[in-house]
Amino acid sequence: SNTPVMLELRIRACHVYGRFTAKDNRPPAFRLQDAMNRPVRDTDRIVLPPANFQHEVEKIERRLPAAIRWLKEQRLNEFLGGTSGDLGIVVQGGLYNTLMRSLHRLGLADVFGRTELPIYVLNVAYPLIEEEIVGFCADKKAVLMVEEGQPEFIEQAFNHILRRHGLATRVIGKEVLPMAGEYTGAVLFEGVQKFLDEAGHGRPHVALLPEPVREAADTLADVIPPRPAGFCTGCPERPIFSAMKILERETGPVHVSCDIGCHLFSILPPFNIGNTTMGYGLGWAGASAFNVRGAKRTIAVMGDGGFWHNGLNSGVVNAVFNENDNVLLVVDNNYSAATGGQDLPSSRADNPVRSTRHPIEQAVRGVGVKWVRRVRSYDVETMKETLHEALTTEARGPKIVIAEGECMLNRQRRERPERRRAIAEGREVVEARFGVDAETCTGDHSCIRLSGCPSLTIRDNPDPLREDPVAFVDESCVGCGNCGEVAHAAVLCPSFHRRDIRHNPGPLARAWHGLRRRIILALAGAGPDAAGEAA
Secondary structure (H helix, E strand, O other): OOOOOOOOOOOOHHHOOOOOOOOOOOOOOOOHHHHHHOOOOOHHHOOOOOHHHHHHHHHHHHHHHHHHHHHHHHOOOEEEOOOOOOEEEEEEHHHHHHHHHHHHHOOOEOOOOOEOOOEEEEOOOOOOOHHHHHHHHOOOOEEEEEOOOOOOHHHHHHHHHHHHOOOOOEEEOOOOOOOOOOOOHHHHHHHHHHHHHHOOOOOOOOOOOOHHHHHHHHHHHHHOOOOOOOOOOOOOOHHHHHHHHHHHHHHOOOOEEEOOOHHHHHHOOOOOOOOEEOOOOOOOHHHOOOOOOOOOOOEEEEEHHHHHHHHHHHHHHHHHHOOOOOEEEEEEOOOEHHHOOEOOOOOOOOOOOOOOOOOHHHHHHHOOOOEEEEEEOOOHHHHHHHHHHHHHOOOOOOEEEEEEOOOHHHHHHHHHHHHHHHHHOOOOEEEEEEEEOOOOOOOOOHHHHHHOOOOEEEEOOOOOOOOOOEEEEOOOOOOOOHHHHHHHHOOOOOOEEEEEEEEOOOHHHHHHHHHHHHHHHHHOOOOHHHHHHHO
């Protein structure tokens, strides 16, 4: 029918993965090579006025009926549950599993999804198939419409179709379910229960949680703090926002225009950096109006993925053209990290089917940016000084800071197997780990507030005379060194230390270790016997 098809997924479905069996690939009847070798010109297919009016006629008279016939033949919408009864449920396909959990909790379905309630699963929300709707609702006095979002398009369409066919079936939807917000298991549990009460189902009420579980949940909610999403351990973007947080103490708050990507976690604690977010690659475009002489300069934050997707044109080129005097911070982590680590034009790795190694610096200089700085993202002090320079320099025009540091997830995926293989082969391998000296830690925990690293936590103070817990680096540390960099840049306590774990040490490394140990014991005042044992 030449009808485009859009597959829309709920956000929760996008956060899971699984396996399924697929058919073997089949070559299409019309390939790209065919379109290129035998180009077809058809002006009737161009979607421009006034031709679009003719397209509408074709869509209603030919394409839509053809699509509906195909949907019925393929049975993409499902009829599940019981086949009798005067109540039913209509649910969007993406909400089916959540609905079944609620029915199971209400005692109306088993763990395998078997239920006596008739359920019409709308895997295809548009176009609606009148024949299926009328057939499902004809013998029902009421149906529950589980439609997430608003306005309630499907509910209105159902009412229109049923009344046009002379059916008095009541469609209950937003009366018992919220107009806005996510339809979680708890929301559907309460909504289904209200629907059954209103429809006179006559079943006993069931609590959402058993009393002991509810009491435990209330107790835990008082003592366990919320944990918002954040950067991964060792993420190269964390020190960038630590530097911005430290800089904020000197310059005061500035307007920060954020972008889509991992770096958007900066809007959450402990950083709380970011005033606006418009869209992928639109970080600097979103701040383009803030170009007023005499006011503080703004900072736009953009990832390398957003930069190549949209930011180079909508942000950088427009900033040059309009003589924007603000600052762009490009987070260059070598990949489109937030979507799975795909390569980009600026990626450093060789790619057999893509052209990489095109530096962001060359791209921005090529369109006219003159003030450009590159900074290693883990160097918190230099990052702070560079941003301070960008905000205070007398130079006019767009200013771009490129923060370079490889995505730690991709880096660990590459280095860990190599490290394990080297250790197994007996080669010498050195791993850096960081720690906190409990005797010198003041218990202020500014290091935690300025970095938010998941590996940086607290534990009881070993000093019985001090009550404040001390900072502690757990075993998930990947040795990025951000905690120590932050402590140095923010002039915090000197309690951080680095230790190198050496696997398969060679003779020279063993000799150096023995010498260091003898010196340390001697300086500590240990006797000659202890020094001799160290040798």
